[in-house]
Amino acid sequence: MKKTAIASLLGLAAVSAFAQMSPAGLWKTIDDDSKKEKSLVRITESNGLFSGRIEKLLDPDTKPDTVCEKCTDERKDKPVLGMTILRNLKQNADDKAVYDGGDITDPNNGKVYRARLKPVDGGKKLEMRGYIGPFYRTQVWHRVE
Template identity: 50%
Template sequence: MKHTLAATALVLLSGTALAQATPVGQWHTIDDKTNEIKSLIVISESGGVLTGRIDKLLRKGADQDAKCTECTDDRKDKPMLGLEIIRGAKKADGKDVWEDGKILDPENGKNYTLRLTPIEGGKKLEVRGSVFGIGRTQTWVRVQ
C-alpha cells in the first residue's frame, strides 16, 4: 500500500513538472532595455497548435486603448488588448520546442518566424523571433 501511494504521488508530481514544460499558460514579457514587465501574454493550445494573445498591458503609463497601428495584416488597427501575437506554433518531433509559427511585434507591425523553448523547468520561456535566421531571443517569465 505504501509503495502504491508513493508511486501515485511520484506520477502526479512528475505530471505536474511535465505540464509546466509547455508554453501554454500566462507569461510576463520583459522590456529588453528597462527589464520592467511590459505585458501579460496568454498562450493557449487547440489541436496541437499554439496561439498567444496580449491579455494586459503592464508597462507604466501604457495606453489600455492602444491599437496596432503598425500592423499590416488582419490585425491592422485592432486593439492591443486581446491582440493575437502568436500564431501557428507546433511542437517539434521529439523536442520540447515549438516552432513553425509566427510572432508579431506590435510595436513595429512585423511578423517573425517563431521558436518557443521552455527553460528552467517551464518557469521561463525563450521566445525567438527571426527573419532568414537573424533575430533576437527574449525570455518571458511564467505567471504562477
C-alpha cells in the first residue's frame, strides 16, 4: 500500500513537471532592449496548436486603448489588449522541448515573425524567439504563478 502511494505521488510530480514545461500558461513579457515589463500574455493549447493573446498591458507608457495601426492583416486597427499575437505553434517533432511552426506579431511595428518557444529553467521562463530570414531576436518571458 505504501509503495503504491509513493508511486502515485511520483507519477503526479512527473505530470506536474511536464505541465510546467509546456508553454501553456500566463507569461510576463520583458522587452529585450529596455528590460521593461510590457504585458501579460496567456498561451493556450487547442488540438496540439498553441496561441497567445495579450491579457494585460503593464507598460505605463502604453495607453489601454492602443490599436495596431501598422498591422497589415485582420488585426489592423484592432485593440492591442486582447489581441492574439502568437499563432499556430506546435511541439517540434525532433526536439520536444521546442514549439515552433507558427508566428508572432509585434503590435508596435505590425511585423509578423516566425516564432519559436522553448520553456527553460524548469518551465519558469520561456525563451520566445522571433525570426525574419536568418536573423532573430530572443526575449525571455517569466511564468506568472
